[in-house]
Amino acid sequence: MTYNIKTGGYDGSRGTRLEAIADVIANEVPDVVALQELRGDSGPWLAKRVGMRMVRARSSWGQPVAVLTNPDWTVLAAGSVARPFHHAAARVVVATLGGPLTVISAHLHPHWGWRRMHEARWLVNAVGNARLALVLGDLNTLDPWTDHHDRLRALPPPYRVRHLRWRPPGREHTDRDVGPVGRVDTRAIAALDAAGMVDVFRAVGEGPPETAPTALGGAEFSGMRLDYLFATPALAEHVRSCRILRTPTADRASDHYPVVADIDI
Numbered sequence: 001m002t003y004n005i006k007t008g009g010y011d012g013s014r015g016t017r018l019e020a021i022a023d024v025i026a027n028e029v030p031d032v033v034a035l036q037e038l039r040g041d042s043g044p045w046l047a048k049r050v051g052m053r054m055v056r057a058r059s060s061w062g063q064p065v066a067v068l069t070n071p072d073w074t075v076l077a078a079g080s081v082a083r084p085f086h087h088a089a090a091r092v093v094v095a096t097l098g099g100p101l102t103v104i105s106a107h108l109h110p111h112w113g114w115r116r117m118h119e120a121r122w123l124v125n126a127v128g129n130a131r132l133a134l135v136l137g138d139l140n141t142l143d144p145w146t147d148h149h150d151r152l153r154a155l156p157p158p159y160r161v162r163h164l165r166w167r168p169p170g171r172e173h174t175d176r177d178v179g180p181v182g183r184v185d186t187r188a189i190a191a192l193d194a195a196g197m198v199d200v201f202r203a204v205g206e207g208p209p210e211t212a213p214t215a216l217g218g219a220e221f222s223g224m225r226l227d228y229l230f231a232t233p234a235l236a237e238h239v240r241s242c243r244i245l246r247t248p249t250a251d252r253a254s255d256h257y258p259v260v261a262d263i264d265i
Helices: 018-028 042-050 113-127 149-153 157-163 187-194 200-204 248-253
Strands: 002-004 032-036 053-057 065-069 075-080 088-094 101-107 132-138 227-231 239-244 259-263
Touching: 002 018, 002 132, 002 227, 018 042, 018 248, 032 042, 032 101, 032 132, 042 053, 042 065, 053 075, 053 088, 065 088, 065 101, 088 113, 101 113, 113 132, 113 187, 149 157, 200 227, 200 239, 200 259, 227 259
Parallel strands: 002 032, 101 132
Antiparallel strands: 032 065, 053 065, 075 088, 088 101, 132 227, 239 259
16 A cells, blocks of 8 residues: 555644544555655554554655554565655565565655656666565656646646646746647656556556545645556566555545555565
């Protein structure tokens, strides 16, 4: 499972969504969870609440991420991906019956496509030669296989520009820039695909692909797939299903829906 929990589950004076987030996770009984947008003690609280072990990667500029694992699994290695991500990336290697499994939780740059592209390449380097590896997270990027014209036209210009290729000064973005897919900035996803990683939802996904927004809304979203699971080819052979978890509880727990895959190794 990968899950962006929105500002650590905290809503200031309005309270928290942590119980709802914990219910969404616990109801799936996952072995691995990639979390993004942690704040304060939300990561340790959630790990304890759902009975999982946590490895957190701190962030210098953005928000931490984490990987939660089944406490019965043996952790072979754990830590942060040592690159200057805007947010962070956590890397955990666990023992499975099929061999060591590398799991990376990432949250890519929210504003600049060229930066997301470099961050995606760092993720590829972090996977290295691992035969079984899974990269999960809020990658903040549209995919290169879909026509995104309508969804980008629906966004206010300040949010639309996040998903368009950079233009030199004096050449401002226009409505024409959301036409051909080549003008949409999909380079981060393309980098993972070019490295041989398999987009799990694209391969076996069930139902609508959009992961944001939920019923909580968000002006920066217009029905978009921003959350992904990418598997190495050897791991992708063992993927049985993938779905976006849309439930009444998930509708109010965050502005992103979690993505869940069943992998038999």
